[in-house]
Amino acid sequence: MGADGDIVHDSLLTAVDTDGAVRTTGLLGVLTGAHEVRRLELPVPTMLPALLRQLLLPVMWDAIGVPRTRGEWAERFERGRFSDADVACLTDYLGSRYGDRFRLFDDKRPFAQVAGLEALNGETKSAAQLVPSIASGNNVPLFSSLTEGDELLLSAGQALLWLLHTQCWDTAAIKTGAVGDPQAKNGKTTGNPTGPLGQLGVVVPTGRTLYETLMLNTPFLPDGLDPADRPQWAWNERSSGWKSPAGPEWSSRPAGGLLDLLTFQARRIRLVPCETEQGLYVQRVIVCAGDRLAQTPELEPHTAWSHIAKPKAGQPQRRPRRHTSGRSAWQGLSTLLALAVPDEGDGPYTSGLLRQLADLHAEGFLPADYPLGVEICGLEYGNQSAVVENAIGDSLPLPVASLLAEDDWLRAAILECVGQADQAGRALDNLHSDLRRASGGEPVPWDKGQHPSSRLLHGLDGTMRRLLTGLRTVGENDELLERAQLAWEQSVRAVAVREAETLLAAAPPRAVVGRVEKSNGKEIVYRSGKAVGLFHKKLAGILTRLSEDSSGGGEAAA
Structure with missing residues (x-):
């Protein structure tokens, strides 16, 4: 592995191929060989949506575009792999176009981080702050194998995964104040919400291969992606006046589109690597306040909704629906299969991606016997959402024919x-x-x-x-x-x-x-x-x- 932690080419991701073989590869290898990958080897269920949203899906969408019609979506899905033209686009995107922005330890522009980020008190914290299952600060899991006094070493691959996980799922409340953040007071920033996914009951459709999973999580948009909508690594191409995620300042703001929503930088982070006998590891980190999502937009693809017939003034008609702890995924099928807005009163409404799959099946683009899977996950927070109390994760086979709204x-x-x-x-x-x-x-x-x-x-x-x-x-x-x-x-x-x-x-x-x-x-x-x-x-x-x-x-x- 190189000293800069090259996400594109270094073997930071672990893939399980369709033949059962386990291999490590880089981001480009995972995407171009997605048709051969059964799944990615990940430490916790909540990692899958973090990796899909913060890395795989926005790279794919921004490089080759999203389908504009159901027919185009079906053509891509039936092909079962990226075309030669798609591979060329991905290679160029992760090469000459943006390749230098996918380096974990780059001095000037580290991926999903702030270069030179410093805490107001001048201190760094243990890398355990990125891992909810390990004791750190107020977050003290009952069965943690480490205490806050123990040092945790994360390999570059592990650090990448937990970095993305923190951007999506981090706990709320007080965060370290950053040098250069005018909103930090007395060495800290208060009032931080959880990461964006911490406010959802996440629903992710899955397929037989990683390629199919990527397609099942890809919407078709008649007008394509908004040209002004850019992922976090292309923040300098945004036309809005929002704060740069590559700097210590942050703002409360709406999402600027799907790419912005999926790569939303809810924290300002810097990984502090160190050389060990085994190579380069991350031992210390700085985690500060990041952008705050003003409201979960209805274009959010990975959650079911609670539809409210008569919302109070200023409140949205649909709110993200959380999963219930202690219940298997099949006990929540009434929500997953709620394909229509309730005729009267309040009620559940399933995710946009499952509704899209229902439409695709209705028009003959997705066969009834396709082995569709659904993975659900979520975190339960306690004590002002400053600690993680429980993790929810389950997977479920879902008959495609059950998604037909007309023939129920x-x-x-x-x-x-x-x-x-x-x-x-x-x-x-x-x-x-x-x-x-x-x-x-x-x-x-x-x-x-x-x-x-x-x-x-x-x-x-x-x-x-x-x-x-x-x-x-x-x-x-x-x-x-x-x-x-x-x-x-x-x-x-x-x-x-x-x-x-x-x-x-x-x-x-x-x-x-x-x-x-x-x-x-x-x-x-x-x-x-x-x-x-x-x-x-x-x-x-x-x-x-x-x-x-x-x-x-x-x-x-x-």
Whole structure:
């Protein structure tokens, strides 16, 4: 590796090829060989959108342009790789045109950094400040293997990834004041929001190769990209009067377009490399306040939305929708498959990229059996968003046919299956509460402790993923879909009955006799037998395809 950390040619990125081979390569090699790359080897799920947005997608779009029609998009997608002309454009873009701006340790223009950035107190901090899972400052993860007193050495490749991650996901609150920043006071800058992705529930469609993933994340724009819209490394070509991301000053401002949005510099950073026996590593960093995104624009491609029918004055009608901690991606399918704005009232509205894929499928440009995947990720912040409390990451196979807005039979079937699991979970939680009352106790509060519904949903996780994978090829076979839903109901009942039997076995003998409680002037009897009977009645009402014959139900549960 060269002393300047050349992102274009040095082996800073790790790729897993379609044949399973693992190799390291530079940015140009990753892009020109994207059709041979299955995925990029990344340390955490939140790294994928950071790398796509801050590096891969804007380079691709700015070098070869975005498709202007669905047909052009489909032509590129079906080709499965960059054409010779595209490769020439990428090579020129990362060569004579902008190649000198993709160097991590360049003295004059380091990539995604500020050359010569200095803290007002003259200090630097540990490179751990870039890694949320390692203790640093107020951010003290429970299971961090390092303390703040330990020094962390990041290779150039690791430093590149965590640099991009920090621009997207950094915590909020107080940041080090930079020399030359007139808004810094008393050695610090306050009121910083999280990085732009920290305010979203990120949704990234994925394909069979990196090339397909890049295309699935590329919108078609009839007018193309706005000529005034430039990525951060071409900030000097912008016509606006915004502060340069290559300097210590910053501003609160809107996004100037897709390229600006994806490469938004939410922090001013400088990596401080050092020579070690193993080569050049990053040991110290400076992280200061950066630009603040005034509002997430509706052109944001990687989030679902909450549509608000009657927003308050000055508030947008759509706001980014965050993921819920502790829920698998399939439990949020009602949001991912919300292809139309709610007719009445508030509700979810899926991401622009998934809506685009729905249109492409409707016009025959994306086959129904295409193995589309969706990756979701997010960070949960605590204590004024100054610390990271939890990371969310999951992937999901998604049948393309379920994205059809006009013909919603498959989508309705999938959402029915999700709803059945949720209702069965609530029935289990009610059983648990009734058994506790029958035993002389009180129900577990909904927001405390572990509930039986969590174990049920965990037990059904693999079954749901197999179901979604199978539904990719169901076509218009109604009989096959009906059999799949019946098999799903059998799985739900088997897991639910098993969990119910576990709860019943744990109940003390006095639960058989039970107790009487008064509520609103009425006496309510709680007994274990009555609770179990009510549970099975509710379960039968949820799983309507299963035979109501008790002997048949026993066989299905077995």
